[in-house]
Amino acid sequence: MTVLRHDPVVEAMSWEAARRVAAGSAKPLGAVPVPLAEALGCRLAGPLRALVPVPGADVSAMDGYAVAGDGPWRLAGRVLAGGAAHPGPLAAGEAVEIATGAPVPEGTGAVVPYERAMAGAESVDGAAEPGRHIRRRGEDIPEGAVVLEAGAVVTPVALGLAAALGHDDLLVRPRPGVLVLITGDEVVHKGRPGAGRVRDAIGPFLPGLVECAGGRVADTVHLPDGPSALHAALSATTATPGGARDGVDVVVVCGASSKGPADHLRGVLAALGADVLVDGVAVRPGHPQALARLPHGPLVAGLPGNPFAALGAALTLLVPALRRLAGTPVTRETGTLGGGVRPHPRDTRLVPVRRTAGGAAPVGHDRPGSLWGAALADALAVVPPGWDGERVELIELP
Ligand SMILES: Nc1nc2c(c(=O)[nH]1)N[C@H]1C(S)=C(S)[C@@H](COP(=O)(O)OP(=O)(O)OC[C@H]3O[C@@H](n4cnc5c(N)ncnc54)[C@H](O)[C@@H]3O)O[C@H]1N2
Ligand code: MOO
Numbered sequence: 001m002t003v004l005r006h007d008p009v010v011e012a013m014s015w016e017a018a019r020r021v022a023a024g025s026a027k028p029l030g031a032v033p034v035p036l037a038e039a040l041g042c043r044l045a046g047p048l049r050a051l052v053p054v055p056g057a058d059v060s061a062m063d064g065y066a067v068a069g070d071g072p073w074r075l076a077g078r079v080l081a082g083g084a085a086h087p088g089p090l091a092a093g094e095a096v097e098i099a100t101g102a103p104v105p106e107g108t109g110a111v112v113p114y115e116r117a118m119a120g121a122e123s124v125d126g127a128a129e130p131g132r133h134i135r136r137r138g139e140d141i142p143e144g145a146v147v148l149e150a151g152a153v154v155t156p157v158a159l160g161l162a163a164a165l166g167h168d169d170l171l172v173r174p175r176p177g178v179l180v181l182i183t184g185d186e187v188v189h190k191g192r193p194g195a196g197r198v199r200d201a202i203g204p205f206l207p208g209l210v211e212c213a214g215g216r217v218a219d220t221v222h223l224p225d226g227p228s229a230l231h232a233a234l235s236a237t238t239a240t241p242g243g244a245r246d247g248v249d250v251v252v253v254c255g256a257s258s259k260g261p262a263d264h265l266r267g268v269l270a271a272l273g274a275d276v277l278v279d280g281v282a283v284r285p286g287h288p289q290a291l292a293r294l295p296h297g298p299l300v301a302g303l304p305g306n307p308f309a310a311l312g313a314a315l316t317l318l319v320p321a322l323r324r325l326a327g328t329p330v331t332r333e334t335g336t337l338g339g340g341v342r343p344h345p346r347d348t349r350l351v352p353v354r355r356t357a358g359g360a361a362p363v364g365h366d367r368p369g370s371l372w373g374a375a376l377a378d379a380l381a382v383v384p385p386g387w388d389g390e391r392v393e394l395i396e397l398p
Pocket of ligand 1: 182183184186187198199200201202203254255256257258259260263286287288303304305306307309368
């Protein structure tokens with residue numbers, strides 16, 4: 001009698017379909033107001049408007065004298081930026097000494113810089129050009145102007161602009177929080193791996209990849225093999241209805257995705273009652289990957305332990321889901337592919353390439369267990385089964 005001890009082979013989902021499922025597995029997180037200091041890298045959820053005009057008043061553009069009418073002018077006081085304004089309009093024939101950025105008194109016809117003025121103790125003379133060296137209220141940025149559109153990334157410069165326009169908080173799409181779980185008793189996290197050990201090569205690349213997709217790695221935790229630690233870590237995640245900023249939206253499980261005795265992901269997902277959306281993808285490398293939703297909300301992306309396979313899987317399931325959650329626009333690039341690459345009969349191939357003026361060229365070194373080829377490459381070429389040798393999609397590597 002034959003005893004069937006292992007799961008039968010199930011047909012894996014096509015790479016294109018898996019990517020579509022991943023992109024459709026999430027909705028963009030709701031907009032939240034975030035203090036400027038925490039908004040860097042987020043996307044604006046609405047247009048950024050000028051709450052105040054720049055400059056906020058008619059101000060001097062030079063250190064010198066604000067004058068009215070023709071010179072010589074009688075000196076009637078001094079106005080410094082941040083100091084008291086001149087107590088009334090300037091009459092023709094009057095001047096006040098003025099600092100750059102200080103509001104010019106009403107009636108000012110021009111500012112004469114120190115370099116162009118001849119000043120005595122009580123009067124000043126010089127050549128005044130009407131309107132010269134006065135920055136008018138709202139001349140740089142009018143009040144109410146939309147300076148950045150919804151969807152713009154909050155850059156360091158945008159933070160400065162927002163502050164100048166009177167904002168303390170920005171309404172942004174929060175960056176989805178990602179918890180990374182690295183499994184494998186043989187995986188070590190520093191130094192040279194000894195016999196029977198491998199150094200974690202996935203944890204170090206995930207933060208940059210996640211960031212480019214619009215997310216942020218909230219924590220990376222190393223778990224021993226076995227279902228209980230994984231079960232506990234997945235159950236402990238806090239759902240983030242409404243996009244709370246410190247929550248976990250996606251858990252990435254590295255390793256444990258295949259069929260070996262230490263590969264517990266599927267069993268744990270079943271025990272937790274997760275909804276498995278993708279269970280294996282027809283892609284090389286990276287076929288033993290999975291995407292599921294836990295009953296309390298977070299998505300789980302299961303990546304294979306082989307590092308290049310993990311990268312391919314992350315670009316297939318994790319990145320599209322994160323982009324959707326973060327509201328990061330999706331751009332698709334295509335190009336020609338040289339190097340005599342042959343398609344696989346059933347699976348999509350992900351081939352590390354460098355893009356050149358003559359098309360994409362494979363860089364080699366593309367074994368699933370090594371990141372060498374991917375590190376030499378600037379993109380992965382997507383070669384579908386039955387590829388006709390024409391253009392391919394190119395996924396840019398961060
Ligand atoms: N019977 C089958 N065996 C395997 C299959 C299969 O379909 N049937 N698929 C193979 C493929 S393809 C891959 S990829 C791996 C995926 O394995 P797991 O996700 O279960 O990962 P592990 O078994 O834990 O590790 C595989 C390999 O990668 C090394 N590893 C693990 N984590 C890391 C890490 N963070 N950094 C660097 N290297 C890591 C680990 O030591 C193993 O060498 O399954 C095949 N087997
Ligand atoms: O996903 Mo595996 O070999 O395809 O590395």
